[in-house]
Amino acid sequence: MTETPLFLVTLRLADDALILGHRLSEWCGHAPVLEEELALANLGLDLIGQARSLYTHAGAIEGAGRDEDGLAYLRRENEYRNVLLVEQPNGDFAATMVRQLIYSAFMHPFHRAMASSKDATLAGIAAKAEKEMAYHVRHSAEWVIRLGDGTEESHRRAQDALDALWPYAGELFEVDAPMRAAIEAGLVPDPESLRATFDATMTEALAEATLTLPKLGSFQTGGRAGRHTEHMGFLLAQLQYMQRTYPNAAW
Amino acid sequence: MGAAVSLDLERQRAEALAIAGEVCDPEVPVLTIADLGVLRDVRIENGRIEAVITPTYSGCPAMNLIALNVEVALEEAGFTNVKVTTVLSPAWTTDWMSEEGKAKLAAYGIAPPRAKAGRRALFGEEVVACPRCGSANTQKVSEFGSTACKAHWRCRACAEPFDYFKCL
Numbered sequence: 011m012t013e014t015p016l017f018l019v020t021l022r023l024a025d026d027a028l029i030l031g032h033r034l035s036e037w038c039g040h041a042p043v044l045e046e047e048l049a050l051a052n053l054g055l056d057l058i059g060q061a062r063s064l065y066t067h068a069g070a071i072e073g074a075g076r077d078e079d080g081l082a083y084l085r086r087e088n089e090y091r092n093v094l095l096v097e098q099p100n101g102d103f104a105a106t107m108v109r110q111l112i113y114s115a116f117m118h119p120f121h122r123a124m125a126s127s128k129d130a131t132l133a134g135i136a137a138k139a140e141k142e143m144a145y146h147v148r149h150s151a152e153w154v155i156r157l158g159d160g161t162e163e164s165h166r167r168a169q170d171a172l173d174a175l176w177p178y179a180g181e182l183f184e185v186d187a188p189m190r191a192a193i194e195a196g197l198v199p200d201p202e203s204l205r206a207t208f209d210a211t212m213t214e215a216l217a218e219a220t221l222t223l224p225k226l227g228s229f230q231t232g233g234r235a236g237r238h239t240e241h242m243g244f245l246l247a248q249l250q251y252m253q254r255t256y257p258n259a260a261w
Numbered sequence: 262m263g264a265a266v267s268l269d270l271e272r273q274r275a276e277a278l279a280i281a282g283e284v285c286d287p288e289v290p291v292l293t294i295a296d297l298g299v300l301r302d303v304r305i306e307n308g309r310i311e312a313v314i315t316p317t318y319s320g321c322p323a324m325n326l327i328a329l330n331v332e333v334a335l336e337e338a339g340f341t342n343v344k345v346t347t348v349l350s351p352a353w354t355t356d357w358m359s360e361e362g363k364a365k366l367a368a369y370g371i372a373p374p375r376a377k378a379g380r381r382a383l384f385g386e387e388v389v390a391c392p393r394c395g396s397a398n399t400q401k402v403s404e405f406g407s408t409a410c411k412a413h414w415r416c417r418a419c420a421e422p423f424d425y426f427k428c429l
Contacts, residue, residue, distance in 0.1 A: 045403040049403055056318065059319030059321065063316075134352055135349055137352035138349075139319060141429045142319060149405070
C-alpha cells in the first residue's frame, strides 16, 4: 500500500480522535456525577465525529474502496498510527482529565491552524473541530485545576497522573518525513509553530492547579509508526469486536 | 423553448429547496434544516436532484436521519432520482442559524446561541438570558447537555433549568 503524505496525516489525525473518543466512551455509566457522565460522552462524541469525517476523507484519498468503517475497524494494531497518549488507560478521573488537557491543549491550536489547509476538506473539518476542542480545553483545564488545587488526595492523584502521562506529550510534536512533506505542501501546520500556545495553556492551567511538570530527559514515541503500548491490543479487541465477529455488519 | 425549460427547471429547484428545507431537526423538532442553515443547496442536473447538507457538530447523530428524511420528503413530493450529499467545507457555525430559527428556539424553551461564536478557550464568562422568564441572572450547570449542541443552564430568578444552544 502506498501512503501519500495527505493520506497518512489524515489517517493519523483520525486514529488519534477515534482512540481517545473510544477511551472516553468507556466512562459511560461510570462517571462520578451525572453532569460529568454527559460531559465525557459529549467529548467522546465530538472526537468520534471528527474521526468519522477524517476516515471518510482518508478513504477517498486512498481510493481503494475502504470507507470509514473499513479504516476504523478492520486494521491490525500495527496499522493504527495514533500517538501513544490517547491509548493510555482511563485510570482514575484525574488521569482522564490530564490526558484530555494535554491532547486538547495541542489539538485546539492545531485545528485552528489547519482551518487554512490547502486541502479544503481538512480545512472544513478543522474549522469545526477547533471550536469543539476549545470546549475540551476548558472542561479538562477546569477539572485539572479543581483536582490539583483541591484536597491533599485529589492533588496527589492529579500530580501522579501528570507524572505518568507527561512522557507521552512529546510525541504530539513529532515530525517525520511524510509529516514534513505534508507541512511543506501546506496541508497541516508545523507542530513547532504551536508550541508556544500549547506551553502557555499548560503553564497557566498547571500553575493554578499547583501541579508541577516532571523533568524528563526524553519522551515516549512509536505510535506514529504503528508501535503501540501494551494497552492498544486490549482496546482494539473491544473496539473491533462487532466487525470481527460479524464482518461488514452495517447500521 | 430553451428559456421555458430553464424557467421550469428553476421553478422545480425552488420547489425542491422549499420541500427539503421544511425537514425538521429530529433532536430539536421546532427547527427546520433551513432555519439551522444545514441545507446548503439543491441542484437539478440531467433529471437528477441533489440536496446538499452540512453537519452542525462533528458527532451529531441526527445527520443520518436528516439525510434520510430529506430524501423521503423529496420523493414523496414526486421527485425521483434523489441524492443527498454531505459537505464539510465551509464549516457550519451557529452564526448561520436564521433569526426566525433563534426566535423559534427561544419560544420552545431553549436559549438560542448568542451572535458571533467567540474564540474563548480558557475561562471567561458568558451571559445567557433565561428563555422562560428572560432574566440574565442565570448560571451554567455544565457546558455539556442532552445533545452535542446544547449546554445545561439554570435560571436563578425563576429557578427553572434550561438548555442553551452552544455557540460553535
